[in-house]
Amino acid sequence: MSGLRIENVSLRYGARPILRDLTLPELCPGEVTVLAGPNAAGKSTLLRAIAQLAPYRGRITLEGEDLARMPLRRRARLIGVMPQALPAGSSLVVLESVIAALRAGSDGFTRKADAQAMAVLDRLGIADLAMEPLDQLSGGQRQMVSLAQAIVRDPRVLLLDEPTSALDLARQVRLLGELRALAGEGRIVVAVLHDLAMAAQWADRIVLLHRGELHSSGPPATVLTPDLLARVYGVRARVERCSQGRITVLIDGEVQGGPRL
Numbered sequence: 491m492s493g494l495r496i497e498n499v500s501l502r503y504g505a506r507p508i509l510r511d512l513t514l515p516e517l518c519p520g521e522v523t524v525l526a527g528p529n530a531a532g533k534s535t536l537l538r539a540i541a542q543l544a545p546y547r548g549r550i551t552l553e554g555e556d557l558a559r560m561p562l563r564r565r566a567r568l569i570g571v572m573p574q575a576l577p578a579g580s581s582l583v584v585l586e587s588v589i590a591a592l593r594a595g596s597d598g599f600t601r602k603a604d605a606q607a608m609a610v611l612d613r614l615g616i617a618d619l620a621m622e623p624l625d626q627l628s629g630g631q632r633q634m635v636s637l638a639q640a641i642v643r644d645p646r647v648l649l650l651d652e653p654t655s656a657l658d659l660a661r662q663v664r665l666l667g668e669l670r671a672l673a674g675e676g677r678i679v680v681a682v683l684h685d686l687a688m689a690a691q692w693a694d695r696i697v698l699l700h701r702g703e704l705h706s707s708g709p710p711a712t713v714l715t716p717d718l719l720a721r722v723y724g725v726r727a728r729v730e731r732c733s734q735g736r737i738t739v740l741i742d743g744e745v746q747g748g749p750r751l
């Protein structure tokens with residue numbers, strides 16, 4: 491009961507079913523889980539449901555406790571969310587925005603807030619951005635600040651929606667290494683990634699969604715097969731084994747006729 495459980499979760503937008511009776515294997519501390527699947531499969535929606543940002547039917551529990559019944563502040567301390575994009579129109583500088591994220595999970599004034607927020611910026615290698623206005627950052631810089639906001643409360647669960655989409659190669663590696671380290675410290679890390687080669691390299695487990703349902707889940711080497719990539723994504727892929735049970739995925743092109751599912 492130490493993990494995150496998602497059981498029989500269904501979610502509709504209006505009359506449209508988006509998640510359909512979704513039950514996942516328990517997501518455990520120490521693991522990086524990548525949520526994968528074609529566009530509109532329901533990946534972001536599932537993250538929103540876990541974060542209790544969208545109403546659903548079914549049960550989502552953390553260490554046996556129903557997240558839907560948890561007091562807001564406690565939930566804010568336990569769950570860190572890195573959305574696809576930070577909302578524009580902020581008048582804060584980076585450090586203030588990270589302090590604001592820290593305070594959202596605390597009941598009162600935290601004297602050490604500045605130091606805590608600075609330590610997180612330093613950990614992510616962006617301390618030099620502390621006094622920059624949030625609205626004047628580049629897309630990649632904003633993404634790193636968004637990660638800082640998500641982890642500053644030291645959450646037990648970290649939910650990230652396409653966290654590398656705006657990052658250059660060095661920062662992609664830095665961020666993914668950071669996710670591994672954050673998991674290694676005992677957190678449950680769940681990230682939506684489109685880049686399956688990246689997912690193969692960094693994930694302990696891949697959960698593949700398709701049209702709001704669980705298609706498959708397991709270690710990258712068992713989920714990411716050429717046959718699955720052809721059927722679900724409609725791409726021709728080569729999957730090669732490398733060291734320590736890891737695989738590399740190379741996409742060659744599209745299969746004729748597109749996805750078969």
Ligand SMILES: Nc1ncnc2c1ncn2[C@@H]1O[C@H](COP(=O)(O)OP(=O)(O)OP(=O)(O)O)[C@@H](O)[C@H]1O
Pocket residue numbers: 503508527528529530531532533534535536
């Ligand atoms: N607020 C909303 N209102 C109505 N429909 C929505 C809303 N948000 C998402 N949807 C629909 O839900 C479905 C799943 O969307 P979601 O963003 O979860 O997919 P995704 O797997 O994250 O896709 P992508 O890879 O393209 O980001 C889509 O068909 C989308 O149009």
